[in-house]
Amino acid sequence: MGKDATAQAAFRAVFHVRNTRPVIALEQVSYAYGPEPLLTDVNLTLAAGSFYFLTGPSGTGKSTFLKLCYGELKPTTGRVTIFDRNVKDMKRDELAIARRRMGVVHQDCQFLDHLPLATNVALPLTVAGRGNELDDLSALLAWVGLGGLADALPPTLSGGERQRAALARAVITSPDVLLADEPTGNLDWDMSQRLLALLVELNRMGKTILVATHDMNLIRAAKQQVNARVLRIRDKRLQAAGADL
Numbered sequence: 001m002g003k004d005a006t007a008q009a010a011f012r013a014v015f016h017v018r019n020t021r022p023v024i025a026l027e028q029v030s031y032a033y034g035p036e037p038l039l040t041d042v043n044l045t046l047a048a049g050s051f052y053f054l055t056g057p058s059g060t061g062k063s064t065f066l067k068l069c070y071g072e073l074k075p076t077t078g079r080v081t082i083f084d085r086n087v088k089d090m091k092r093d094e095l096a097i098a099r100r101r102m103g104v105v106h107q108d109c110q111f112l113d114h115l116p117l118a119t120n121v122a123l124p125l126t127v128a129g130r131g132n133e134l135d136d137l138s139a140l141l142a143w144v145g146l147g148g149l150a151d152a153l154p155p156t157l158s159g160g161e162r163q164r165a166a167l168a169r170a171v172i173t174s175p176d177v178l179l180a181d182e183p184t185g186n187l188d189w190d191m192s193q194r195l196l197a198l199l200v201e202l203n204r205m206g207k208t209i210l211v212a213t214h215d216m217n218l219i220r221a222a223k224q225q226v227n228a229r230v231l232r233i234r235d236k237r238l239q240a241a242g243a244d245l
């Protein structure tokens with residue numbers, strides 16, 4: 001085998017291994033805030049590059065599930081593995097390092113209201129000491145359709161603008177996985193479609209996406225565009241949703 005072919009084979013081997021390793025895995029997980037479990041017997045492996053929706057009635061534990069996935073909560077029983085590490089074995093700084101590979105869009109999109117939008121969006125890079133990588137900030141704001149609002153203060157933004165800004169902030173560190181909690185909660189249909197297009201584009205770049213949502217129309221629209229799997233929380237358990245979606 002020639003030198004180039006050998007290098008390519010090695011690259012493919014490495015890429016193949018990287019690409020098939022689970023990003024996040026939950027095994028026999030249960031979680032309880034009080035005496036009664038909220039989630040029980042949860043098993044899921046998020047493969048690199050996969051796209052998942054998580055749905056279920058309000059209060060069934062979708063946000064809790066996402067928090068387990070990014071290590072904000074540790075399971076009551078069972079095992080959560082993030083990038084091949086058991087979260088229970090990870091020290092606080094190790095978890096912080098792993099979290100830099102994960103972008104999170106929180107349900108409430110909190111911002112620092114006294115700082116301009118661009119500074120807010122840049123914050124994850126700044127606090128990670130990677131402020132020198134901010135060259136692409138304008139391009140990122142333009143990508144989410146907020147190019148003209150870099151200097152705006154968060155309280156002056158609409159709900160849709162805030163949600164797109166939260167998405168930009170979640171992906172500024174170029175994470176391998178994006179977890180989004182009701183990212184289209186305040187958006188009208190056109191704006192939801194626009195945000196969905198951004199998520200689809202990220203997934204096509206190889207990012208792993210997990211979106212908690214009540215919005216069945218969003219899920220149906222996504223399934224026209226990507227190979228998205230749909231999970232549902234029912235009776236405290238995680239299930240694959242039916243083909244009706």
Ligand SMILES: Nc1ncnc2c1ncn2[C@@H]1O[C@H](COP(=O)(O)OP(=O)(O)OP(=O)(O)O)[C@@H](O)[C@H]1O
Binds near residue numbers: 033038057060065
């Ligand atoms: N920190 C907490 N302490 C105690 N109970 C909590 C805590 N956080 C959430 N809960 C409870 O756990 C249950 C599930 O909450 P969670 O936010 O995970 O549900 P959800 O499916 O995301 O709901 P929604 O769709 O309304 O956002 C709710 O009954 C909630 O009140």
